Structure formats: C-alpha cells, structure tokens
Amino acid sequence: MEKENNYICAYCQQPFPIWDMRPVNRSIEGKKFRICDSCADSARDQSKIVQCDACGEYFTSDVLHDEEICGHTFTACPNCGKDMVDCMTREEFEKEHQPRRYVVVVRNTDGSQRGYVVAMDNSAGVGDVVKKLAGKVNLSPAASITIAEILMDEDEF
Numbered sequence: 001m002e003k004e005n006n007y008i009c010a011y012c013q014q015p016f017p018i019w020d021m022r023p024v025n026r027s028i029e030g031k032k033f034r035i036c037d038s039c040a041d042s043a044r045d046q047s048k049i050v051q052c053d054a055c056g057e058y059f060t061s062d063v064l065h066d067e068e069i070c071g072h073t074f075t076a077c078p079n080c081g082k083d084m085v086d087c088m089t090r091e092e093f094e095k096e097h098q099p100r101r102y103v104v105v106v107r108n109t110d111g112s113q114r115g116y117v118v119a120m121d122n123s124a125g126v127g128d129v130v131k132k133l134a135g136k137v138n139l140s141p142a143a144s145i146t147i148a149e150i151l152m153d154e155d156e157f
C-alpha cells in the first residue's frame with residue numbers, strides 16, 4: 001500500500017496521497033493537472049471546475065463548450081460526450097427537447113376549414129397552441145378549433 005504523499009496539488013501546492021488525487025481535464029493534452037480532494041471540493045463549489053454527472057470526471061470551464069440545442073444548453077463532456085448536467089447523449093438530448101408539433105384544424109362559421117401545423121416548445125401546453133396561432137392568423141371567423149399533437153415522426157407523410 002502506498003503510504004507517501006507522492007503528488008503535489010496544482011492549487012494549494014501541498015503534497016497529498018494518491019487516494020486523494022482528483023485529475024482535472026484528464027483527456028485533454030496540455031491542459032490536464034492534478035489537485036487534492038479538498039481543493040476539488042472547493043473549486044467545484046466556486047464553479048472553477050465542473051464535474052460531469054455522467055462519468056464523474058472534472059474539467060475547467062475553459063475547456064467546455066456550451067451549445068444551444070432546441071433552446072436548451074447542451075454541454076458535451078470532453079470525456080464521455082454526454083451532457084455534463086443532464087447525462088444525456090446528443091441524440092437523447094435532441095429528442096427530449098425537440099419542439100412538439102400540433103395539427104390544428106380551424107372550422108369557420110361559413111363552413112370552410114383550414115389546417116395548420118404549429119411547433120411549440122416542449123414545456124408549452126395545448127392552450128398555448130391556440131395563443132400562438134391567434135398571433136399569426138385571424139381566428140375571429142372560427143366556429144371550432146381542433147388540436148391534436150403529432151406524436152411521432154412516422155405520423156408525417
């Protein structure tokens with residue numbers, strides 16, 4: 001068993017044993033360094049380093065790149081490639097946050113009807129569909145409005 005303090009912390013410059021070692025930016029050449037357990041905790045509290053919730057690796061914020069996917073921030077882990085907070089792969093993330101699409105059929109008082117496709121943010125409800133549509137087209141001659149969500153890509157032809 002290793003008893004000596006073989007490592008020097010890049011933050012506090014104190015020697016520490018291997019079991020307290022927390023590698024930072026491990027997979028990034030030229031940017032990687034090692035810090036002790038207690039410095040890792042405080043650096044994480046101050047958001048100087050970010051721990052990936054998916055694989056547990058630590059990275060400094062300068063090596064991380066935020067992307068906007070469907071209006072939500074996706075931060076790919078340099079190690080495992082998943083989002084560092086949501087632990088989702090890019091594909092899962094896109095699926096989770098892709099806008100919902102609704103089919104809206106408006107039947108007018110004169111008997112005519114018209115269909116629309118309305119895309120909504122994931123968190124929006126059905127009531128917001130009418131609000132959004134009313135902001136785009138004149139719904140005052142509408143006698144009835146029917147709304148149905150397009151559940152799957154396979155539902156579109």
Ligand SMILES: [Zn+2]
Nearest residue numbers: 009012036039
């Ligand atoms: Zn330290």
Ligand SMILES: [Zn+2]
Nearest residue numbers: 052055077080
């Ligand atoms: Zn990761």
